[in-house]
Amino acid sequence: MSVQPDEINRELAPQGSHDRAEAGVPLLNIANVLTIARIVLVPLFVWALFVDGGHETRWRVVAAAIFGLAAITDRFDGQLARKYGLVTDFGKLADPIADKALIGAALIGLSMLGDLPWWITLVICGREVGVTLLRLIVVRRGVIPAGRGGKLKTLVQSVAIALLVLPLSGAFATAGMALMYAALALTVVTGLDYVGQAARVWVAGGRARRA
Numbered sequence: 001m002s003v004q005p006d007e008i009n010r011e012l013a014p015q016g017s018h019d020r021a022e023a024g025v026p027l028l029n030i031a032n033v034l035t036i037a038r039i040v041l042v043p044l045f046v047w048a049l050f051v052d053g054g055h056e057t058r059w060r061v062v063a064a065a066i067f068g069l070a071a072i073t074d075r076f077d078g079q080l081a082r083k084y085g086l087v088t089d090f091g092k093l094a095d096p097i098a099d100k101a102l103i104g105a106a107l108i109g110l111s112m113l114g115d116l117p118w119w120i121t122l123v124i125c126g127r128e129v130g131v132t133l134l135r136l137i138v139v140r141r142g143v144i145p146a147g148r149g150g151k152l153k154t155l156v157q158s159v160a161i162a163l164l165v166l167p168l169s170g171a172f173a174t175a176g177m178a179l180m181y182a183a184l185a186l187t188v189v190t191g192l193d194y195v196g197q198a199a200r201v202w203v204a205g206g207r208a209r210r211a
Contacts, residue, residue, distance in 0.1 A: 032091050034077035038098040041070040042105050049106075049165065054113040057167045064165040070102050071158045099154075100128050106161045115164055120184055124157070127191040134198045141202055149193065153186035 048063035078095060104125050110116035160183045163176030 031077045031080045034073040035094045038070045038073045042101045049109045060167040138198045149190040156183040
């Protein structure tokens with residue numbers, strides 16, 4: 001998950017004001033509840049996806065519905081946290097974990113069922129792991145702002161996965177794979193862009209430290 005613009009503002013704010021602001025935020029708030037719900041929905045989604053060997057029409061529809069519900073919580077938890085001042089350390093840690101668990105479980109599950117080539121799953125999951133490691137490496141030297149490409153990538157991934165989970169055939173199944181290839185292209189392009197931004201932040205941060 002990319003860093004949001006208001007997270008950049010929090011980085012620029014005095015650390016003391018950060019701590020005081022988050023100290024008064026209850027851990028059990030609506031944003032965190034939605035994040036936890038998304039984590040809980042992941043194993044339920046996997047279970048529904050694999051019922052009766054993974055190719056039973058009714059359960060594939062149930063799996064798609066669970067995935068869609070989980071994806072919707074991803075749309076709102078961050079917005080609610082920022083809008084109502086409900087940002088917590090738990091939320092900042094759990095939210096990206098929930099995102100990656102949902103997308104990763106869906107891709108791996110579809111590949112195990114033979115509905116998605118493994119190389120696509122490996123490329124997308126590899127990109128997410130790589131970006132996470134890069135973020136950990138450069139976080140002390142600067143913040144990389146979120147781009148629209150990352151948000152579009154997540155949206156296209158989610159829609160493509162939902163279509164592939166549904167028991168569709170013909171043109172609808174073809175549309176699902178077409179969207180998945182589009183998601184793959186966005187995944188690679190945004191990943192390369194992130195590498196470039198990370199390199200610039202690392203170099204700029206190193207110069208600032210030496211100055």
